Amino acid sequence: MPFLNLSLYNYRNLLNESINLLANEVFFVGENGQGKSNLLEAVYMSSYASSFRTHTDSEIVKTGNRDFSVRGFFKDETGKTDMVHVELKSGKKNILKNGKPIKDRKELINTIPCVLFCHDDMEFVNGEPERRRFFIDQSLSMYDVMYLDLLRKYKKILKSRNTVLKEMQYDLVDMYNQPLAETGLEIIRRRKNAVYQFNRIFSELYKDITGIENVQIVYDPSWKTDSVSDILQSFINRFEAEKSLGITLSGPHRDRIKFMRGEQPFIPHASTGQRRLVALMLRVAQAKYFKEITGKKPVLLMDDVLLELDPDKRQKFTSLLPEYDQLFCTFLPGEPYERYKKENTLVYRISEGAWELEK
Numbered sequence: 536m537p538f539l540n541l542s543l544y545n546y547r548n549l550l551n552e553s554i555n556l557l558a559n560e561v562f563f564v565g566e567n568g569q570g571k572s573n574l575l576e577a578v579y580m581s582s583y584a585s586s587f588r589t590h591t592d593s594e595i596v597k598t599g600n601r602d603f604s605v606r607g608f609f610k611d612e613t614g615k616t617d618m619v620h621v622e623l624k625s626g627k628k629n630i631l632k633n634g635k636p637i638k639d640r641k642e643l644i645n646t647i648p649c650v651l652f653c654h655d656d657m658e659f660v661n662g663e664p665e666r667r668r669f670f671i672d673q674s675l676s677m678y679d680v681m682y683l684d685l686l687r688k689y690k691k692i693l694k695s696r697n698t699v700l701k702e703m704q705y706d707l708v709d710m711y712n713q714p715l716a717e718t719g720l721e722i723i724r725r726r727k728n729a730v731y732q733f734n735r736i737f738s739e740l741y742k743d744i745t746g747i748e749n750v751q752i753v754y755d756p757s758w759k760t761d762s763v764s765d766i767l768q769s770f771i772n773r774f775e776a777e778k779s780l781g782i783t784l785s786g787p788h789r790d791r792i793k794f795m796r797g798e799q800p801f802i803p804h805a806s807t808g809q810r811r812l813v814a815l816m817l818r819v820a821q822a823k824y825f826k827e828i829t830g831k832k833p834v835l836l837m838d839d840v841l842l843e844l845d846p847d848k849r850q851k852f853t854s855l856l857p858e859y860d861q862l863f864c865t866f867l868p869g870e871p872y873e874r875y876k877k878e879n880t881l882v883y884r885i886s887e888g889a890w891e892l893e894k
Contacts, residue, residue: 537647537834537860538578539616542606545597547573548888555892558881560862562872564893565885571865574885575838578863581607582647582834584621584630584640587655592623601625609647612831619646641680648677648831650822653838656814660794660802667792671754674821675729678828682725689718693783701781708774715786716766722787723756730754730792732827737820744851745812750796757789811843815852822857832860839865 538556543549548570556578563571572588576595579587586595596603604622611617620631630637637643658666676683696711734751741750758766766785770777773784794801794813802810822833835856841849841864853875856862866872876882882893 537609537611538581538607539610540608541574541577541581542608543577544605545600545603546577546605547595547597549573549577549597550889554883554890555881556861558861558879559859560864560875560877560880562876562880562882563863563865563885563890564868564870564872564882565865566868569885570888570890571885572838573888574883574890575836575863575865577605578607578834579649579651579836580605580621581609581619582643582649584619584628584637584643587651587653592628593626596623607647611646617646619643641676641683644676644680644683645678647834648825648829649834649836650818650825651836651838652815652818652840653836654840656818656840657811659817660810660813664789664791668787668790670817670821671726671729671733671792674733674824675725677821677825679725682722685718685722685725689715689722689787692718693786693788696783697781700777700783703778705778708777712767712770713763715783716763716770719758719786720761720763720766723758723790724761726787726790727754727756729824732824733820736823737816740816740819740823740855741812743855744816744848745809747796747809750794750801750813753793753795755791755793757785757787757791808843808848812848812852815840816855819852819855819857822859826857832858834861835859835863837862837864839867841870842867 540553541556542553544551554574563574565571576586576588589595602622602624604620606618606620608616608618617633622629630640630643632643632646659670672686692711692715696708696715699705699707699711730752738749738751742748758769760766769785777784802813805813822835825831825833841852844852864872864875872882883890884893
């Protein structure tokens with residue numbers, strides 16, 4: 536199991552103490568607003584040096600304070616104990632691994648690979664196209680840090696091209712067309728392969744839990760060609776429209792990802808429960824795909840995701856969970872979390888930011 540211990544300081548409403556995490560399964564049980572999701576967020580922070588609940592680090596600091604820190608102690612694949620320390624101090628965020636500063640968060644991506652299940656995952660189903668692109672990009676970045684560099688390169692070129700369009704420096708636009716096309720095509724190639732591989736897993740998972748066959752993820756790239764010259768011609772064809780709007784009108788930033796059943800869109804006709812299961816199965820597929828590609832078992836973080844499932848669906852869902860290195864779950868007190876306990880599961884009762892180990 537990777538996480539051994541978590542040490543907290545001024546982290547939301549939580550105690551300034553350490554919590555033992557030495558178990559394959561760790562459950563946080565408590566009423567809403569008591570701190571169980573804060574603990575899950577702190578685990579995530581130790582993995583990726585970011586929050587899944589806010590983009591503003593100052594929001595994490597305990598009321599009345601200015602700084603926070605979280606230290607995660609874990610074992611790597613060789614059995615060696617390592618430490619990731621994330622702190623906000625005097626308005627500056629610092630990230631250290633074993634005492635050495637980390638300048639780029641991508642250095643942490645493969646340290647403790649976590650797959651997060653949370654309510655916001657519904658945005659991958661019901662939200663804007665950007666959220667579905669984010670999910671695929673996140674899945675790729677979990678095992679391929681070079682893909683993260685590729686995305687950053689594309690966004691930098693796109694931003695520069697949009698800037699010269701907005702500033703009406705039209706004579707400079709052409710210099711960005713070739714690199715944008717080449718970088719964008721590589722992103723599309725990798726997204727296509729990822730969606731193809733995902734469908735092998737996702738469609739069967741969704742069928743197993745719902746009985747509904749042939750639900751698939753369909754990738755619809757903005758560019759319908761794999762030819763750089765064709766894309767360059769499309770830039771010429773769209774140039775007047777782009778001048779008028781001041782933005783780049785095609786490329787991976789405009790790709791669409793859809794859920795289809797056969798030839799028909801699935802989501803518009805799906806029930807709320809069916810949509811919820813699409814979101815859950817996406818995360819299960821993400822974890823399984825990561826395990827297939829890397830051979831590593833991820834850490835699963837599950838934030839109240841079983842609440843909206845009936846008992847039968849809960850049982851099916853838990854039976855479909857992928858192999859994991861460690862599992863963290865949050866529950867409300869009235870939920871039957873005892874059904875999911877194993878012999879050595881740690882169960883913490885959370886109240887007003889404090890935790891007590893259940894006997």
